Amino acid sequence: CGFVGNPVGVEILRAAGARQWGIAAGILSELARSIKESREAALAEAEATRRTTLRLCVDAQGLPRPPRMLALEKGTVTALLGTRRPYWWTLRIDAVCCRTLSFLGAIRIGVPRARSVGGTVPGRPWTPSSAVPTWGECRWSEPQACKGQLEEVQADACGPAGAFGTLTVEDEAELTLSFVQPGGTCHFGPGSFINPLTVPLLAVSGQVANTVASGAFDPTACARLAAEREPCGPREVAELAVACGADPRALADDGLSPYTAALFGQDPCGLLRDLDGELKARMLRSDHLAWAEAGRSGGGAGRADLVAAPLTRGLPVPNDMAEALLEFCFRSNLPLLALRVLGRVDGQKLLLVAMDRASSPHWLHVAEKILRQKTVGTPCWCDNETIGYAIDQIQQGRRHFRLLLDFCLRRLRGANNFFAHPAALAPATGAECPICFDPLHKGSPVAFVEDDGRTVCAHFLCQACARSHEASASAAGAPRRCPKQRSQRMNLALGE
Secondary structure, eight states: OOSSSSHHHHHHHHHHHHTOOHHHHHHHHHHHHHHHHHHHHHHBBBBBTOHHHHHHHHHTTTTTOOOOGGGGTEEEEEEOOSSSOEEEEEEEEEEEEEOOOEEEEEEEEEEEOOOOOOOOOOOOOOOTTTSOOGGGGGEOOOEEEEEEEEEEEOOTTTSSSEEEEEEEEETEEEEEEEOOOOOEEEEEEEEEEEEESSSSSEEEEEEETTTEEEEOOOHHHHHHHHTTTTTOOOHHHHHHHHHHTTTOOOOOOSSSSHHHHHSSOOSSSSSSTTTOOHHHHHHHHOHHHHHHHHSTTTTTTTTHHHHHHHTTTTTTOHHHHHHHHHHHHTTOHHHHHHHHOOOOOOOOHHHHOOOHHTTTTHHHHHHHHHHHHSSSSSSSSHHHHHHHHHHHHTTTTTGGGGGHHHHHHHHTTTTTTTTTSSSOOOOGSBBBOOOTOOOOGGGGOOEOTTSSSOEEEEEEOOOOHHHHHHHHHHTTTOOOTTTTOBOOOOSSSOOO
């Protein structure tokens, strides 16, 4: 699903993102028993736009809850078919549509054989009676893709007693879903077993391929469905998240934290309880002075979210607070928010940090925006040390540093007084004349240029060697070539 990091945090985040509040609440209840560091690490997980579980709860206020049967996604049905010579039938539900409850899955069939042979067989979630073959005593088919439909039976609808819903697989299976309480008896082919779980077991019964079938869902799917049947919503999950140590000030790429998102929307768990009502009203009226007052108050000092929210809405923000926000974006890996802040703040001093991260497309855009910012005089990145570092990184295979080098060359070529006042040159590429090795600053450096005056490379010669090189090339009738570049250039002239 694109998530990496803390496994528990990822599961909570996935459940909150799907608005499966019962599952999220169940995991959070278990997480509350762990140590503080584990709780904070899990709740620091964020999805692609850097929204945390608490932020998802705030954003989901008022949104409808999806069907409970969505919890059966990734679940597996195991059933026994027939009575005289029973065989196994399994259905794995891979994906469920949240609107229609149609699903995609895969079916496997295990047929008894005379004796066991080697091979890989599925794991055994349940223990059948001795009247049926073990999984290792069956010949198993390859997974066969299938389509099916889930349907939940309404409480007042006609149907078998205790029925929860139905499951159909194209023309192959028609099964009724019902709950077996803990300690209750579940039919399983010609035998039965006692539900060992602490939650209701989701049993299946009906026909598969015109044969009587009975079985149950796997324990994980049963636990997820049991959690989703609990009356729970984003408010309860938000309260559990805060109790477990979720950070209400964690910024996302849109410039909002759970705290500021609650300010603009609904406050699910009292995040704004300490905010003065009059100050809150002024902030909602886009009063930039109110935002600055909140950001400099005792409770808001150092809170980046109270700077990001007004800045992303076009309100004036003090320069020192905007600069601190940009540094926070770099520390917290928020490139999309950094792009917005760079519209207000000079980011020259952070260019190399952005370039080091520019293997990511978002950070590459940040670096490019910094390079495009207007500066008075020569920018700090167009110096000897920076250009040398860029060339070294390119030689090491970090090709995104070409962006920095291209901007340097573009700036050099666009300078009107380039030959009179050349820019600083990297030691390995022109601080000395490559022919006589005299320092270039002692005379007037000369470069290879196109007919229109644009330089063709970053290498320079001293004036004496340039004239000698020009005379030698003319006498031999050879094309003029840079002695460092060694690449042929036609229609070139040496310019001073």
